[in-house]
Amino acid sequence: MTLLAERPAIVGEPREPEHEHGPTGILKWLTSTDHKVIGKSYLITSFVFFCIAGLMAVVMRTQLASPDSTLVSQHLYNELFTMHGSLMLYLFAGPFAFGGLANYIVPLQVGAPDMAFPRLNALSYWLYLSGGITMMGGFLVVGGAADFGWVAYAPLSNAVNSAGAGPDMWIVALVLTGFSAIFTGVNIVTTVFYLRAPGMTMFRVPIFTWNMVVTAILILIAFPVLTAALVMLWADRHLGTHIYTVSGGGVPVLWQNLFWFFGHPEVYILALPYFGIVTDVLPVFSRKPLFGYRGMVFATISIGALSTAVWAHHMFTTGVVLLPFFSLMSYLIAVPTGIKFFNWIGTMWRGSLKFDTPMLFAVGFLIVFLFGGVTGIFLASPPIDFATHDTYFVVAHFHEVLFGSAVFAGFAGIYYWYPKITGRMMNERLGKASFWFMFIGFWITFMPQYLLGLHGMPRRIAEYSSASGWTSLNRVSTFGAYLLFFSVAIMCVNFWQSWRRPVPAGSNPWDAGTLEWATTSPPPHHNFYSIPPIRSERPVWDANHPEHKALPSHAERAAKRRLIARPEVDLLGESELHL
Amino acid sequence: MRTLRSRTAARSPGGSRKPSSALRRIGLFVLLGLGAVVLGGCQAPTFGAFRGATVQGHDEFKLWFGTVVAGLVVAAFVWALIFWTIIRYRRRNESIPRQFHEHTAVEIIYTVLPLLIVLVLFYFTVVTENEEDAISHPSEIVNVLAYQWGWKFTYENSAGVKQGVTIQTSAEPKLLAQPAISSQYPQMVLPVGVETEIVLTSHDVIHGFYIPAFNYSRYALPGVVNTLPLTPNVIGVYPAQCTQFCGLYHSEMLFSVRVESQANFERWLTAQQIAQSASGVGA
Secondary structure, eight states: OGGGGGOOOSSSSOOOOOOOOOOOHHHHHHHOOOHHHHHHHHHHHHHHHHHHHHHHHHHHHHHHTSTTOOSSOHHHHHHHHHHHHHIIIIIIIHIIIIIIIHHHHHHHHHTOSSOSSHHHHHHHHHHHHHHHHHHHHGGGSTTOSOOSTTTTOTTTTSTTTSOSHHHHHHHHHHHHHHHHHHHHHHHHHHHHHHOOOTTOOGGGSOHHHHHHHHHHHHHHHHHHHHHHHHHHHHHHHHSOOOSSOGGGTOOHHHHHHHHHHHHHHHHHHHHHHHHHHHHHHHHHHHTSOOTTHHHHHHHHHHHHHHGGGOGGGGOGGGSOSOHHHHHHHHHHTHHHHHHHHHHHHHHHTTSOBOOOHHHHHHHHHHHHHHHHHHHHHHHTSHHHHHHHTTBHHHHHHHHHHHIIIIIIIHHHHHHHHHHHHHSBOOOHHHHHHHHHHHHHHHHHHHHHHHHHHHTTOBTTOSOOOGGGSOHHHHHHHHHHHHHHHHHHHHHHHHHHHHHHSOOBOOSOTTOOOSGGGGSOSSOOTTSOSOOOOOSSSOHHHHHHOGGGOOOOOHHHHHHHHHHHHOTTOOSSOGGGGGO | OHHHHHHHHHHOSSOOSHHHHHHHHHHHHHHHHHHHHHHTGGGSOOTTOOOOSBHHHHHHHHHHHHHHHHHHHHHHHHHHHHHHHHHHTBOOSSOOOOOOOOOHHHHHHHHHHHHHHHHHHHHHHHHHHHHHHOOOOOSEEEEEEEETTEEEEEEEETTSOEEEEEEEOOSOOOSSOOOTTSTTSOEEEEETTSOEEEEEEESSSOEEEEEGGGTEEEEEOBTOOEEEEEOBOSOEEEEEEEOSOOSTTGGGOEEEEEEEOHHHHHHHHHHHHHHHHHHTOOO
16 A cells, blocks of 8 residues: 555645656556546446447337338347447446446545556556457457347357357457456455545445445456356357256356356446445435435445345246245345435435436436336246246336436436536536436337337347237337437537537536545546545535534434543544534 | 325424325325225236236236236335425525434334335235146146247147147248248147146257246246146137247247137147148157
8 A cells, every 4th residue: 555655635735746747648548547547538438338339229229110120130130239238238337337437436535546556447447448349349250249148148159059259259358348347346445445535434435435335345246257157158169168058968057147146246236336326416416415324335235235146036937046035135125225215315305406417317317217126126026027027028127227327327427527527517408408308218218118028029039020019119119219319419419518618617516525526627646635624424515514514413412422421532533623 | 104204294393284184195095096996806907917818827917916006106105205305395595404314213114114015025926926836737738849949849648648749830930020820830729727737948049938928938948847837718819939039030939829628629639630640740
């Protein structure tokens, strides 16, 4: 922890943290180990993958808008949905929040000058970029990209059923991005545990950072399993092993067990960071502290713990898993998720709510995620899963939760931290237009898909007969997808406008309370000129609104009573408050 | 949930009591309406799902109905809270609200209540699941073999003796999916009112054996034999299709199920036995 020597002073004369004399421009981008540069690289790269995957979705929705459609061939369609899922899950939703936002924001929120291991951090990004390029490169080789679905079920993914270099490149890409995620996980855990500023106790760490810690631990549990499973898949394909093939005594379901042992924690690896964004945004635009901070922390930890024991709910219809156990565990996840919901509502309750774009997206997240969450409770029941498994009902469910978190909450994060990252505001009017297109487009796209699933439409089909009766619902869904496309297009216009006609943001445009708003926008090379005293999870709010500090909690009131009785025991360090 | 609402209202000194009693009245209407729907039995809305043309599928439908009602009530309650909050507490002036951030009683209530709800749902899930998977005395056994890209149904009697009837996909994969009931796709015929045991496996990759109108699906796994009971109780023809992605022509792996009266089923079986033994197909 050599970085400790460089930590800024807490009080007293501002020190000059801008002592970078490194290269500029493209060379800076290539060689930097600054968490802010790496974070920005992650954000931009993953947003590009998001746009590519979104365009794939638009092509697929266009294909499905009419029966017997021949816009794309079956083979290309199979590649498209495989790559759409792979890009969205492996290269966008995770890396955007965990590689991008966490990288940029977590050191700022805990008052650290950088990540604990800056070079490892740079390695993470370059592994991620190499993985992404490798995966996309599948489209350029003979036989095309991987076409076995983003879950790559064995034995469809073996060398006989999916020959060619595309699937191999997909496997290599996942190993690379998997290592990138593992390294970032190590970095975030270490940074939060060792590089917090003085006064920043674990129960004063903002929930966004808390969620990133739990996410990092989940990554450290889940990704090594995926990597091992992928290596075995590679061995089956090229080294003549029979781990997942029946013919040599292997077990195809083993792949599903290993994959989902990664895959379900992965769902929460994709969700928890976005819950964190919403948890940071709601108090700021409600002008209130977070309701039930400790409940939120324990809810996050229990979601993380439960998520390692629910993987087989993806395998209810295999007939080879213990249904009641995995059903109960899946049901139980509703409880901490419910706690989060009521905490979010409690935060807004009797607050003073201002609907700037980040808040709009955050509240939009609450509204849309709730429905996806409720249909998730349906699917925790094996009999209901039997009726809907692998149909569009499931497609609608997981798009509602993943789109709800990664896009609604993700965009809330973009609009919220964009001023911090660039020093510029985004246009509110365009932001709001983008929100309303997205909110309306969301319901029009995914609600018909629930009905399609209940009417028996399987997922991953490139075509259907007009006799199936699915045409009109598919048309509606496709129309909604176009609205979503426009929403993202408006957002891109917004980026362009803020780039061409900058509106300076100042260090704290939202009157926010967490530590990243204590420094300039964008922050200097080692982040802080000075750090305000940290006596709650909102040090900047406490400094800006000394007369509106959070009401003392039960624990603090009890401690105060003890303090009055025995003044020599200064349990909370109350005397420091008058620094 | 009610307790939570009124407690919070009671705590606000300036807060009017009106919304609370209005909410109570709405809750009463909702309960009355649900009661009427539940007592109405078969007339209950399906929420888009099939009622289930088998005994097992109808059991699933009942669980589905109860779960959806519970889910929608919870969702409506939480949505109501969200919408109330964002309308009522919209920023009207620049004053800073009271900085409260905890309420132990409320927090305990919204931890315990969801726990109770999911435990009740879990109880009904286990009951339904045990009913649905129980194989009692099948009068007929159909061996289902899934392969890229088709289905093969082989009939056996309850003693496990082959009856010389095999129905199989005849068509090569085309470029466009035909209706599931078209003659290119195989049709599995089942007798109504009695239990048929499906013995399911796969020849190559994983396939999904799914009959939407029966509210039932199960993977056809290579190297694993899954058994499941089907007791159809509505005569008719039902389209069906592979649901687990299985390669290039996954979209064209269709079949259909025809449920016949027991007499018609026996007649069909005999006719098939004669025809197939003549042509040597069913051997």
